[in-house]
Amino acid sequence: MQKKIQTVQTLLDSLPFIKKFREEIFVIKYGGSAQTDQKLKEKFAQDILLLYTVGIKPVVVHGGGKRITEILTRLQIDTEFIDGQRVTTEEVMEIVEMVLSGDINKEIVSLLNNHGAKALGISGKDAHFITARPKDFEKFGYTGVIDRIDPAVVYNLLEEQFIPVIAPIAASNKVGHPGYNINADLCASKVAGSLKAKKIIFLTDTPGVLDKEGKLISTLTEEKIGLLKQDGTISGGMIPKVDACLEAIHSGVEKAHIIDGRIEHSLLLEIFTSEGIGTQVLGG
Ligand SMILES: Nc1ncnc2c1ncn2[C@@H]1O[C@H](COP(=O)(O)OP(=O)(O)O)[C@@H](O)[C@H]1O
Numbered sequence: 001m002q003k004k005i006q007t008v009q010t011l012l013d014s015l016p017f018i019k020k021f022r023e024e025i026f027v028i029k030y031g032g033s034a035q036t037d038q039k040l041k042e043k044f045a046q047d048i049l050l051l052y053t054v055g056i057k058p059v060v061v062h063g064g065g066k067r068i069t070e071i072l073t074r075l076q077i078d079t080e081f082i083d084g085q086r087v088t089t090e091e092v093m094e095i096v097e098m099v100l101s102g103d104i105n106k107e108i109v110s111l112l113n114n115h116g117a118k119a120l121g122i123s124g125k126d127a128h129f130i131t132a133r134p135k136d137f138e139k140f141g142y143t144g145v146i147d148r149i150d151p152a153v154v155y156n157l158l159e160e161q162f163i164p165v166i167a168p169i170a171a172s173n174k175v176g177h178p179g180y181n182i183n184a185d186l187c188a189s190k191v192a193g194s195l196k197a198k199k200i201i202f203l204t205d206t207p208g209v210l211d212k213e214g215k216l217i218s219t220l221t222e223e224k225i226g227l228l229k230q231d232g233t234i235s236g237g238m239i240p241k242v243d244a245c246l247e248a249i250h251s252g253v254e255k256a257h258i259i260d261g262r263i264e265h266s267l268l269l270e271i272f273t274s275e276g277i278g279t280q281v282l283g284g
């Protein structure tokens with residue numbers, strides 16, 4: 001009996017959060033670093049399903065940088081990152097699209113659908129809903145900066161009760177162009193901004209943003225982020241992630257969180273507990 005009462009209590013504890021977040025759009029950035037073992041992937045799918053079932057509208061934007069690098073290494077194609085963003089030659093672009101739009105996107109869609117969702121996978125090339133320009137063609141090749149997102153495509157999917165699963169590839173308006181490789185964090189923040197999402201949550205492979213001693217920083221502001229980037233505490237893949245948090249907040253998203261995707265049910269811990277986990281980035 002005690003156990004049953006506990007279950008009911010847990011449900012009641014989550015009620016204020018369910019009331020607050022019902023009908024709201026949450027963008028979940030599912031980083032390649034968090035897509036590790038099968039058990040964790042299943043937990044991720046359960047969490048997304050739970051959000052969906054209680055009336056939250058999840059939109060998944062996924063990465064896959066680690067798998068792209070693995071395949072490029074296997075093919076003996078050199079790859080390089082500058083400030084956390086990949087240099088994308090035409091040859092690399094071909095693999096990036098195969099891995100992101102082909103392999104990983106479909107894997108996540110199948111996973112969610114096997115758990116009873118109606119997930120639908122798209123990239124920015126579908127209906128040209130994300131278009132981009134080169135970041136700096138001389139330096140980065142086909143790595144892009146998003147110019148425009150047409151939110152109607154995603155709104156329509158949400159309206160039809162789909163869970164959109166977005167691969168971070170953008171279209172170009174030129175015929176025969178291979179398109180652009182977009183850093184998944186920056187793609188997620190643009191998507192969140194264009195949808196006026198309530199929250200954006202980045203699932204990655206660290207407890208959040210760590211300080212010089214390796215301790216978790218639970219709250220960050222723009223000013224503090226600037227200082228931590230300057231002194232090198234924030235480096236590599238964390239640079240686009242904090243930039244993406246700021247971009248999302250500037251475009252009207254209420255809160256951005258960077259959380260540990262290696263912890264089972266980390267999404268639910270963040271959303272349905274008042275303490276939350278990881279690092280939250282605040283505006284102002
Ligand atoms: N201050 C920091 N705190 C936490 N992680 C950091 C920090 N600076 C750099 N990093 C690196 O950023 C990585 C996360 O970025 P990335 O590997 O691109 O993940 P994802 O695939 O989830 O986008 C961490 O694994 C860590 O190596």
Ligand SMILES: CC(=O)N[C@@H](CCC(=O)OP(=O)(O)O)C(=O)O
Pocket residue numbers: 030031032033062063064065066068084085086096143144168181182183184185237
């Ligand atoms: C331009 C750029 O860096 N694109 C990324 C796209 C994938 C990604 O961002 O994956 P994660 O979220 O797992 O890091 C790349 O080629 O790795």
